[in-house]
Amino acid sequence: MSRQDFDQGDVEIITELMNIGFGAAAADLSMLIDVMVRISVPKVRVVSLSEYRQFVDDFKKEHKVLTVSSQTFLGKVSGSGILILPGEDPFYILSNVDGEVEKEQPAGEEILADLTNLMVGASISKISELLEEVVQFEESQVLCWKENGFPDTMFRNDEMHIVLEANFTMESGDHKGYLLLVTREESIPWLKKALKNFMDQFG
Numbered sequence: 001m002s003r004q005d006f007d008q009g010d011v012e013i014i015t016e017l018m019n020i021g022f023g024a025a026a027a028d029l030s031m032l033i034d035v036m037v038r039i040s041v042p043k044v045r046v047v048s049l050s051e052y053r054q055f056v057d058d059f060k061k062e063h064k065v066l067t068v069s070s071q072t073f074l075g076k077v078s079g080s081g082i083l084i085l086p087g088e089d090p091f092y093i094l095s096n097v098d099g100e101v102e103k104e105q106p107a108g109e110e111i112l113a114d115l116t117n118l119m120v121g122a123s124i125s126k127i128s129e130l131l132e133e134v135v136q137f138e139e140s141q142v143l144c145w146k147e148n149g150f151p152d153t154m155f156r157n158d159e160m161h162i163v164l165e166a167n168f169t170m171e172s173g174d175h176k177g178y179l180l181l182v183t184r185e186e187s188i189p190w191l192k193k194a195l196k197n198f199m200d201q202f203g
Helices: 008-033 049-063 091-097 105-130 185-200
Strands: 037-039 043-047 066-074 079-086 141-147 161-170 177-183
Touching: 008 037, 008 043, 008 091, 008 105, 008 161, 008 177, 008 185, 043 049, 049 079, 049 161, 066 105, 079 091, 079 105, 091 105, 105 141, 105 177, 161 185, 177 185
Parallel strands: none
Antiparallel strands: 037 161, 043 161, 066 079, 066 141, 079 177, 161 177
């Protein structure tokens, strides 16, 4: 399947589904930590491997220092949820999740893993529910802590990616975190069919 086969109509449908999924993640997190979480309307890109690498490289250049975690999801639609906290102090977000967390890397990584599980799990679970599919989740992993760049483990050799990007804020909204969902190439043909079946319900 080429990028031309995944057309603008598909992008619009998946944008709406992701908006519902990200909204579910924000609502679940807000309820859990009793802090208002706001998440943006997702941006959807269908890109080649080289374009994905360029997107990641541009993100790195813009934000300089990054803390990154990831969770893999598996099923007919599969990929990775990637949580990114830019800046020298990841605790600007993490302290909203646990106000008593020690501001040391081991404690921060534990909270970051929990936050990743919740946000990726809630958003993907909602989307898979709407598409009538079941996904499984691997344990989240912290990929880097306050580093200038992304680890190579973020990249597969897939020639086609769907990248869904949204930013989120907590409390004052002074600092943003980012949530990316990146699909694997082999799941894209199924996803296109599932989107059609979803829209046929309203046709």
